[in-house]
Amino acid sequence: MEREENLVKVYTGPEPTALLLMKRLEETGIKSLIKNDSGLGYIGAVPAVIDLYIFEEDLEKARPLIEEMNAKQEDEEAEE
DSSP states (O other): OOOGGGEEEEEEEOHHHHHHHHHHHHHTTOOEEEEOOSOGGGGTOOOSOEEEEEEGGGHHHHHHHHHHHHHHHHHHHHHO
């Protein structure tokens, strides 16, 4: 993913959910990238939330999966 200027953030949330979305995107042929700019890795901590990016050109194709994942996360948060 060398063309960072074409990346679009599509998800911010817990790592397990981001990894699940990443896997689902890859199953449909969409490459994604997790970015963690928190710096917590230096002390061995896991950040509470991470960001998931895809290429801008894949956004329309990825939109249904992203919306589905966001809806699931909102439902889980409402149940808490």
